[in-house]
Amino acid sequence: MSPAKPLPQYLVQRYHGWRATTFSENHSWYRRLAEEGQRPRAMVISCCDSRVHVTSIFGAEQGEFFIHRNIANLVPPYEPDGNQHGTSAAVEYAVTALRVAHIIVMGHSKCGGVQGCFDMCTGNAPELNEKTSFVGRWMDLLLPGFERLDPAADDASRVSQLELEAVRTSLDNLMSFPFVKDAVEKDRLSLHGLHNDIAEGSLRMLDPKTDEFVAV
Template sequence: MHYVRPLPAYLVERYHGWKATVFESNRFVFGELAAKGQQPRVMIVSCCDSRLHVTSIFGADLGELFIHRNIANLIPQYEPDGLHHGTSAAVEYGVRTLKVQHLIVLGHSGCGGVEGCYNMCAGHAPDLNEKSSFVGRWLDIMRPAYDGLPAGDDSSRKQALEKASILVSLQNLMTFPFIRSAVLDGSISLHGLWKDIGEGLLETYDPTDDCFVPL
């Protein structure tokens, strides 16, 4: 594959720095994880956004979190149609194989995917409405949330959509038979979180009051 290029030099340097420090300081831990495998109690579905450092938010150690990232932290409805479903496959593996006890959908402020859906639904992003747009068709999962947005300016409505999209994903999780049964028998619990990147705040969805509240 002649089109594959060497890794950038700065990444090579960072790797060697990590190998000489972090790895060497935790060689035993890495060895144990390699030998015994992973046993995370928590799965997190978060956004691909590079500003969202999932493990650092919770001070997680190696092997503690099973993380799947995609555009706008979306989870589609259960649809076993024989096609490729990366997110559904990750959820299935986390729940049925790893048997995680908590499944968290983690959204965040200033989400580009949410903004893209907002603009697409408002008719301001025709490229995303093209059938050939992988991003646009993925963001279609969020469309039901756009239709229920409250009145307000664009900024407040986009933030509302960021939080509403988390609820869409949580609702879609319950269409997976193996998740619904696990929720009902108490072997797994679902959680919705929203992170304010600039302020470092984390909000959790409170089903009693049907809103997000600060932790």
């Protein structure tokens, strides 16, 4: 017997509302997307956090972005070891099959994953150090970023710094993928780092010349 249950009624109602309005008014566009396939110009790697809404921030329509979401918008290093790698597979597909022109890594404020990494590293989340913790082992990717934090800063500032380090770490790891590195060097692909402040609605980008985040 399947563990699946019927969809909650509020989601059923929302679906019918969407189909009667947005879908109905743009039916030809959806049909075109279905028949011609996707041709996104950019891949966005963002956090699973429900407060991060990439398409709304950029006013994007269906078919514009190839979006991959995970805890703390992290990209692992290139490690073809025979295991299953969802993020690495998404990057490979975006670059080699869809041939996107841009990969955008977007971090955000008050990131629970980043906070968890900070707590784990400072001894305040021992459960994340357990080998059985999927979140903890995923956040191990950010340990080099934690080591780069200013030890003289207060905890709140260090957590904010770690959010930016998550973006830097992902960009560095992206360049460890041979097909990404090749596309970047041939000027067919560009990488971008962003940070969104949820409360303020602000967006900062990583300046490659200064390695600092500046207002967009």
